[in-house]
Amino acid sequence: MEIPPVVPPGRMSALPQTVLGLPDGWLLRPWEPYDAPALVASGTDPDIQHWNRTGRFTEARAEERIARYRANWEAEKAAIWAVAPAAGVPAAGLIGLADLDLPGGSGEILYWLLPAGRGSGVMAGAVARVSRWAFEELGLHRIRITHSVANPASCRIAEKTGFPLEGTMRGALLHADGWHDEHLHARLRTDGPVPT
Template sequence: MTRTLSTPPTLTTDRLAGAPQPVLPVVGCGLLLRPWERADARAFLSAYEDEETRRWHTHRPSTEAEVREWFDGYRQDWEREKGCHWAVARDSGEVLGRMALRGVDFADGVANAAYWVLPAARGAGVASRALAAVSAWALDGIGFHRLELDHSTRNDASCRVATKAGYLLEGTRRSAAVHDDGRHDMHLHARVRGDR
Protein backbone atom coordinates (compact mmCIF):
# COMPACT_ATOMS: atom_id res chain seq x y z
CA MET A 1 0.00 0.00 0.00
CA THR A 2 1.43 3.37 -1.00
CA ARG A 3 1.29 6.08 1.61
CA THR A 4 0.53 9.61 0.44
CA LEU A 5 2.17 12.34 2.48
CA SER A 6 1.16 15.96 2.77
CA THR A 7 4.84 16.85 3.33
CA PRO A 8 7.92 15.79 1.38
CA PRO A 9 9.90 12.87 2.85
CA THR A 10 12.91 13.77 4.97
CA LEU A 11 15.08 11.38 2.91
CA THR A 12 14.76 9.94 -0.57
CA THR A 13 14.59 6.17 -0.68
CA ASP A 14 17.86 5.71 -2.58
CA ARG A 15 20.08 7.03 0.19
CA LEU A 16 21.30 3.57 1.27
CA ALA A 17 20.90 0.97 -1.47
CA GLY A 18 22.29 3.33 -4.11
CA ALA A 19 25.80 2.43 -2.91
CA PRO A 20 27.57 -0.46 -1.16
CA GLN A 21 27.27 -0.50 2.63
CA PRO A 22 30.19 1.60 3.85
CA VAL A 23 33.02 0.75 6.22
CA LEU A 24 32.98 3.49 8.87
CA PRO A 25 36.15 4.39 10.78
CA VAL A 26 35.87 5.08 14.49
CA VAL A 27 38.29 7.98 14.74
CA GLY A 28 41.33 7.73 16.99
CA CYS A 29 40.93 4.23 18.44
CA GLY A 30 41.80 1.64 15.78
CA LEU A 31 38.20 0.49 15.36
CA LEU A 32 35.92 0.37 12.36
CA LEU A 33 32.36 -0.58 11.54
CA ARG A 34 32.15 -2.99 8.62
CA PRO A 35 29.48 -5.24 7.10
CA TRP A 36 29.26 -8.69 8.66
CA GLU A 37 31.20 -11.47 6.92
CA ARG A 38 30.36 -15.18 6.95
CA ALA A 39 33.60 -15.84 8.87
CA ASP A 40 32.26 -13.68 11.75
CA ALA A 41 29.54 -16.21 12.62
CA ARG A 42 31.46 -17.80 15.52
CA ALA A 43 32.23 -14.44 17.17
CA PHE A 44 28.63 -13.28 16.69
CA LEU A 45 27.23 -16.47 18.22
CA SER A 46 29.61 -16.23 21.18
CA ALA A 47 27.98 -12.93 22.16
CA TYR A 48 24.69 -14.73 22.69
CA GLU A 49 26.39 -17.41 24.79
CA ASP A 50 27.29 -14.66 27.29
CA GLU A 51 24.87 -14.38 30.22
CA GLU A 52 24.90 -10.56 30.24
CA THR A 53 24.08 -10.32 26.53
CA ARG A 54 21.33 -12.91 26.92
CA ARG A 55 19.86 -10.90 29.79
CA TRP A 56 19.07 -7.96 27.49
CA HIS A 57 18.50 -9.69 24.13
CA THR A 58 15.67 -12.20 23.86
CA HIS A 59 15.89 -12.64 20.07
CA ARG A 60 19.04 -14.74 19.74
CA PRO A 61 20.55 -17.30 17.38
CA SER A 62 21.47 -20.80 18.52
CA THR A 63 23.81 -22.02 15.72
CA GLU A 64 26.38 -20.58 13.35
CA ALA A 65 24.12 -21.58 10.45
CA GLU A 66 21.36 -19.44 11.96
CA VAL A 67 23.80 -16.55 12.38
CA ARG A 68 24.70 -16.77 8.67
CA GLU A 69 20.96 -16.58 7.88
CA TRP A 70 20.83 -13.41 10.00
CA PHE A 71 23.79 -12.04 8.01
CA ASP A 72 21.88 -12.75 4.77
CA GLY A 73 18.93 -10.85 6.27
CA TYR A 74 21.23 -7.97 7.18
CA ARG A 75 22.40 -7.69 3.56
CA GLN A 76 18.78 -7.75 2.42
CA ASP A 77 17.93 -5.03 4.96
CA TRP A 78 20.56 -2.80 3.32
CA GLU A 79 19.35 -3.57 -0.20
CA ARG A 80 15.71 -2.94 0.79
CA GLU A 81 16.68 0.12 2.86
CA LYS A 82 15.16 -1.34 6.03
CA GLY A 83 18.29 -1.36 8.22
CA CYS A 84 22.06 -1.16 8.51
CA HIS A 85 24.07 -3.76 10.44
CA TRP A 86 27.80 -3.62 11.19
CA ALA A 87 30.45 -5.61 13.00
CA VAL A 88 32.47 -3.41 15.35
CA ALA A 89 36.01 -4.63 14.71
CA ARG A 90 39.63 -3.80 15.28
CA ASP A 91 41.71 -2.86 12.26
CA SER A 92 43.10 -6.42 12.51
CA GLY A 93 39.60 -7.81 11.85
CA GLU A 94 38.83 -9.05 15.39
CA VAL A 95 35.11 -8.61 16.11
CA LEU A 96 34.34 -6.72 19.34
CA GLY A 97 30.63 -6.00 18.96
CA ARG A 98 27.59 -5.16 16.90
CA MET A 99 26.07 -1.85 15.81
CA ALA A 100 22.80 -1.48 13.91
CA LEU A 101 20.22 1.00 12.72
CA ARG A 102 16.80 -0.61 12.40
CA GLY A 103 13.27 0.54 11.73
CA VAL A 104 14.45 2.96 9.06
CA ASP A 105 11.71 5.48 8.21
CA PHE A 106 12.67 7.74 5.30
CA ALA A 107 9.48 9.79 5.45
CA ASP A 108 10.20 10.99 8.99
CA GLY A 109 13.99 10.57 8.80
CA VAL A 110 14.09 8.31 11.86
CA ALA A 111 15.93 5.09 12.74
CA ASN A 112 16.53 3.02 15.89
CA ALA A 113 20.04 2.17 17.11
CA ALA A 114 20.94 -1.17 18.68
CA TYR A 115 24.26 -2.58 19.90
CA TRP A 116 26.13 -5.08 22.01
CA VAL A 117 29.80 -5.61 22.85
CA LEU A 118 31.61 -8.87 23.58
CA PRO A 119 32.63 -9.33 27.24
CA ALA A 120 36.37 -8.86 26.61
CA ALA A 121 35.75 -5.43 25.04
CA ARG A 122 33.42 -4.01 27.71
CA GLY A 123 34.36 -0.99 29.77
CA ALA A 124 36.77 0.41 27.16
CA GLY A 125 34.41 2.81 25.37
CA VAL A 126 33.95 0.54 22.34
CA ALA A 127 30.14 0.78 22.25
CA SER A 128 29.90 4.53 22.87
CA ARG A 129 32.58 5.34 20.26
CA ALA A 130 30.98 3.04 17.69
CA LEU A 131 27.53 4.50 18.41
CA ALA A 132 28.91 8.04 18.02
CA ALA A 133 30.51 7.07 14.67
CA VAL A 134 27.36 5.50 13.20
CA SER A 135 25.28 8.43 14.50
CA ALA A 136 27.52 11.00 12.81
CA TRP A 137 27.31 9.02 9.54
CA ALA A 138 23.51 8.71 9.74
CA LEU A 139 22.72 12.27 10.85
CA ASP A 140 25.40 14.30 9.08
CA GLY A 141 26.24 12.07 6.13
CA ILE A 142 22.96 10.43 5.15
CA GLY A 143 20.60 13.09 6.49
CA PHE A 144 18.49 11.32 9.10
CA HIS A 145 16.80 13.79 11.42
CA ARG A 146 16.42 11.65 14.56
CA LEU A 147 17.99 8.48 15.94
CA GLU A 148 16.39 6.68 18.86
CA LEU A 149 17.40 3.83 21.12
CA ASP A 150 15.80 2.13 24.06
CA HIS A 151 17.06 -0.18 26.78
CA SER A 152 15.78 -1.69 29.99
CA THR A 153 15.81 0.76 32.89
CA ARG A 154 17.82 -1.96 34.69
CA ASN A 155 20.61 -1.85 32.08
CA ASP A 156 22.88 0.83 33.53
CA ALA A 157 25.73 0.05 31.11
CA SER A 158 23.56 0.68 28.06
CA CYS A 159 22.34 3.93 29.59
CA ARG A 160 25.97 5.09 29.98
CA VAL A 161 26.74 4.15 26.35
CA ALA A 162 23.77 6.16 25.08
CA THR A 163 24.62 9.21 27.19
CA LYS A 164 28.32 9.18 26.22
CA ALA A 165 27.33 9.05 22.53
CA GLY A 166 25.15 12.16 22.88
CA TYR A 167 21.73 10.50 23.19
CA LEU A 168 19.54 12.43 25.60
CA LEU A 169 17.24 10.53 27.93
CA GLU A 170 13.71 11.52 26.94
CA GLY A 171 11.63 9.37 29.26
CA THR A 172 10.48 5.95 30.36
CA ARG A 173 8.20 3.66 28.41
CA ARG A 174 6.40 1.70 31.11
CA SER A 175 6.29 -2.09 30.85
CA ALA A 176 7.34 -1.80 27.19
CA ALA A 177 9.44 -4.94 26.60
CA VAL A 178 9.49 -8.57 27.64
CA HIS A 179 12.77 -10.03 28.88
CA ASP A 180 13.45 -13.54 30.18
CA ASP A 181 12.56 -12.43 33.72
CA GLY A 182 9.35 -10.61 32.74
CA ARG A 183 8.30 -7.14 31.59
CA HIS A 184 10.72 -4.23 31.88
CA ASP A 185 10.27 -0.49 31.76
CA MET A 186 12.41 0.95 28.96
CA HIS A 187 14.38 4.18 28.81
CA LEU A 188 13.99 6.09 25.54
CA HIS A 189 17.03 8.07 24.36
CA ALA A 190 17.36 10.13 21.19
CA ARG A 191 19.85 12.18 19.25
CA VAL A 192 18.59 14.77 16.78
CA ARG A 193 20.55 16.33 13.92
CA GLY A 194 22.20 19.45 15.28
CA ASP A 195 22.66 18.02 18.81
CA ARG A 196 26.23 18.30 20.05
Protein backbone atom coordinates in the same frame (compact mmCIF):
# COMPACT_ATOMS: atom_id res chain seq x y z
CA MET B 1 -0.19 19.05 0.09
CA GLU B 2 1.93 15.90 0.30
CA ILE B 3 4.87 15.90 2.70
CA PRO B 4 8.05 14.79 0.90
CA PRO B 5 10.06 11.94 2.46
CA VAL B 6 12.88 13.04 4.75
CA VAL B 7 15.14 10.42 3.17
CA PRO B 8 14.11 9.71 -0.44
CA PRO B 9 13.64 6.08 -1.48
CA GLY B 10 16.84 4.61 -2.86
CA ARG B 11 19.24 6.92 -1.05
CA MET B 12 20.41 4.32 1.46
CA SER B 13 20.67 1.41 -0.99
CA ALA B 14 22.70 3.65 -3.31
CA LEU B 15 25.27 4.22 -0.54
CA PRO B 16 27.93 1.57 -0.11
CA GLN B 17 28.11 0.18 3.41
CA THR B 18 31.48 1.70 4.09
CA VAL B 19 33.92 0.89 6.86
CA LEU B 20 33.69 3.49 9.62
CA GLY B 21 36.90 4.04 11.58
CA LEU B 22 37.03 4.47 15.35
CA PRO B 23 39.84 5.47 17.74
CA ASP B 24 42.45 2.88 18.77
CA GLY B 25 42.16 0.95 15.50
CA TRP B 26 38.62 -0.31 16.08
CA LEU B 27 36.30 -0.20 13.09
CA LEU B 28 32.73 -0.73 12.04
CA ARG B 29 32.43 -2.83 8.91
CA PRO B 30 29.90 -4.99 7.10
CA TRP B 31 29.41 -8.44 8.60
CA GLU B 32 31.29 -11.24 6.83
CA PRO B 33 30.67 -15.01 6.87
CA TYR B 34 33.76 -15.47 9.05
CA ASP B 35 31.95 -13.46 11.77
CA ALA B 36 29.37 -16.22 12.27
CA PRO B 37 31.06 -17.47 15.48
CA ALA B 38 30.51 -14.02 17.04
CA LEU B 39 26.76 -14.35 16.48
CA VAL B 40 26.83 -17.87 17.90
CA ALA B 41 28.69 -16.54 20.96
CA SER B 42 26.18 -13.70 21.39
CA GLY B 43 23.44 -16.29 21.80
CA THR B 44 25.19 -17.91 24.75
CA ASP B 45 26.47 -14.78 26.48
CA PRO B 46 24.26 -14.15 29.54
CA ASP B 47 24.64 -10.35 29.47
CA ILE B 48 23.78 -10.05 25.78
CA GLN B 49 20.83 -12.40 26.21
CA HIS B 50 19.62 -10.50 29.29
CA TRP B 51 19.50 -7.07 27.64
CA ASN B 52 18.88 -8.00 23.98
CA ARG B 53 16.52 -10.29 22.16
CA THR B 54 19.05 -11.70 19.73
CA GLY B 55 18.14 -15.35 20.17
CA ARG B 56 20.45 -18.33 19.76
CA PHE B 57 22.31 -19.25 16.60
CA THR B 58 23.79 -22.30 14.99
CA GLU B 59 26.63 -21.61 12.53
CA ALA B 60 24.14 -22.02 9.66
CA ARG B 61 21.60 -19.65 11.24
CA ALA B 62 24.35 -17.12 11.93
CA GLU B 63 25.42 -17.20 8.28
CA GLU B 64 21.79 -16.69 7.23
CA ARG B 65 21.50 -13.72 9.59
CA ILE B 66 24.67 -12.17 8.15
CA ALA B 67 23.20 -12.54 4.65
CA ARG B 68 20.03 -10.88 5.96
CA TYR B 69 22.05 -7.92 7.30
CA ARG B 70 23.27 -7.31 3.75
CA ALA B 71 19.81 -7.79 2.25
CA ASN B 72 18.27 -5.39 4.79
CA TRP B 73 20.74 -2.69 3.71
CA GLU B 74 19.68 -3.13 0.08
CA ALA B 75 16.00 -3.11 1.11
CA GLU B 76 16.61 -0.01 3.28
CA LYS B 77 15.28 -1.79 6.39
CA ALA B 78 18.38 -1.69 8.63
CA ALA B 79 22.06 -0.76 8.68
CA ILE B 80 24.04 -3.25 10.76
CA TRP B 81 27.82 -3.17 11.27
CA ALA B 82 30.26 -5.56 12.92
CA VAL B 83 32.34 -3.92 15.66
CA ALA B 84 35.89 -5.26 15.18
CA PRO B 85 39.18 -4.43 16.92
CA ALA B 86 41.10 -4.35 13.61
CA ALA B 87 40.78 -5.12 9.91
CA GLY B 88 40.48 -8.83 9.17
CA VAL B 89 39.72 -9.67 12.80
CA PRO B 90 36.38 -11.33 13.69
CA ALA B 91 33.62 -9.21 15.18
CA ALA B 92 33.56 -8.44 18.90
CA GLY B 93 30.14 -6.82 18.73
CA LEU B 94 27.31 -5.37 16.71
CA ILE B 95 25.92 -1.89 16.19
CA GLY B 96 23.30 -0.70 13.82
CA LEU B 97 20.25 1.32 12.94
CA ALA B 98 17.02 -0.63 12.96
CA ASP B 99 13.32 0.18 12.87
CA LEU B 100 14.17 2.58 10.07
CA ASP B 101 11.45 4.95 8.90
CA LEU B 102 13.25 6.71 6.07
CA PRO B 103 10.22 8.71 4.86
CA GLY B 104 9.73 9.91 8.47
CA GLY B 105 13.47 10.38 9.00
CA SER B 106 14.00 8.21 12.08
CA GLY B 107 15.66 5.05 13.34
CA GLU B 108 16.84 3.31 16.50
CA ILE B 109 20.41 2.44 17.44
CA LEU B 110 20.97 -1.05 18.79
CA TYR B 111 24.21 -2.62 19.99
CA TRP B 112 25.95 -5.33 21.99
CA LEU B 113 29.51 -6.37 22.78
CA LEU B 114 31.04 -9.73 23.57
CA PRO B 115 33.21 -9.87 26.73
CA ALA B 116 36.40 -9.27 24.69
CA GLY B 117 35.17 -5.78 23.76
CA ARG B 118 33.67 -4.70 27.07
CA GLY B 119 35.38 -2.05 29.16
CA SER B 120 37.25 -0.66 26.15
CA GLY B 121 34.98 2.35 25.70
CA VAL B 122 34.51 1.37 22.07
CA MET B 123 30.72 1.36 22.12
CA ALA B 124 30.39 5.07 22.91
CA GLY B 125 32.66 5.81 19.96
CA ALA B 126 30.64 3.44 17.78
CA VAL B 127 27.33 5.08 18.75
CA ALA B 128 28.78 8.52 17.98
CA ARG B 129 30.17 7.37 14.62
CA VAL B 130 26.93 5.68 13.50
CA SER B 131 24.97 8.76 14.60
CA ARG B 132 27.18 11.05 12.50
CA TRP B 133 26.76 8.73 9.51
CA ALA B 134 22.98 8.60 9.98
CA PHE B 135 22.61 12.38 10.19
CA GLU B 136 25.27 13.54 7.73
CA GLU B 137 25.29 10.85 5.05
CA LEU B 138 21.89 9.18 5.26
CA GLY B 139 19.97 12.31 6.27
CA LEU B 140 17.89 11.13 9.23
CA HIS B 141 16.20 13.74 11.43
CA ARG B 142 15.87 11.76 14.70
CA ILE B 143 17.67 8.78 16.22
CA ARG B 144 16.64 7.07 19.44
CA ILE B 145 18.20 4.65 21.89
CA THR B 146 16.02 2.58 24.19
CA HIS B 147 17.22 0.33 26.99
CA SER B 148 15.96 -1.29 30.17
CA VAL B 149 16.02 1.04 33.15
CA ALA B 150 17.95 -1.75 34.90
CA ASN B 151 20.83 -1.38 32.41
CA PRO B 152 22.83 1.68 33.59
CA ALA B 153 25.73 0.95 31.20
CA SER B 154 23.49 1.66 28.20
CA CYS B 155 22.21 4.80 29.91
CA ARG B 156 25.80 6.06 30.30
CA ILE B 157 26.55 5.39 26.62
CA ALA B 158 23.44 7.30 25.53
CA GLU B 159 24.22 10.28 27.74
CA LYS B 160 27.92 10.33 26.81
CA THR B 161 27.04 10.47 23.10
CA GLY B 162 24.55 13.33 23.46
CA PHE B 163 21.27 11.40 23.59
CA PRO B 164 19.29 13.08 26.39
CA LEU B 165 16.76 11.09 28.34
CA GLU B 166 13.26 11.92 27.12
CA GLY B 167 11.29 9.66 29.43
CA THR B 168 10.46 6.20 30.65
CA MET B 169 8.23 3.83 28.70
CA ARG B 170 6.44 1.64 31.25
CA GLY B 171 6.43 -2.13 30.67
CA ALA B 172 7.78 -1.58 27.17
CA LEU B 173 9.82 -4.73 26.52
CA LEU B 174 9.47 -8.33 27.61
CA HIS B 175 12.77 -9.81 28.77
CA ALA B 176 13.39 -13.36 29.99
CA ASP B 177 12.82 -12.16 33.58
CA GLY B 178 9.62 -10.26 32.83
CA TRP B 179 8.48 -6.87 31.58
CA HIS B 180 10.99 -4.02 31.84
CA ASP B 181 10.42 -0.30 31.83
CA GLU B 182 12.58 1.26 29.13
CA HIS B 183 14.39 4.58 29.00
CA LEU B 184 13.94 6.54 25.79
CA HIS B 185 16.87 8.71 24.69
CA ALA B 186 16.86 10.63 21.42
CA ARG B 187 18.93 13.03 19.40
CA LEU B 188 17.95 15.31 16.52
CA ARG B 189 20.12 16.28 13.59
CA THR B 190 19.59 19.90 14.67
CA ASP B 191 21.13 19.23 18.12
CA GLY B 192 24.57 20.13 16.78
CA PRO B 193 27.73 18.05 16.45
CA VAL B 194 27.63 14.57 17.96
CA PRO B 195 30.07 14.33 20.89
CA THR B 196 33.04 12.10 20.15
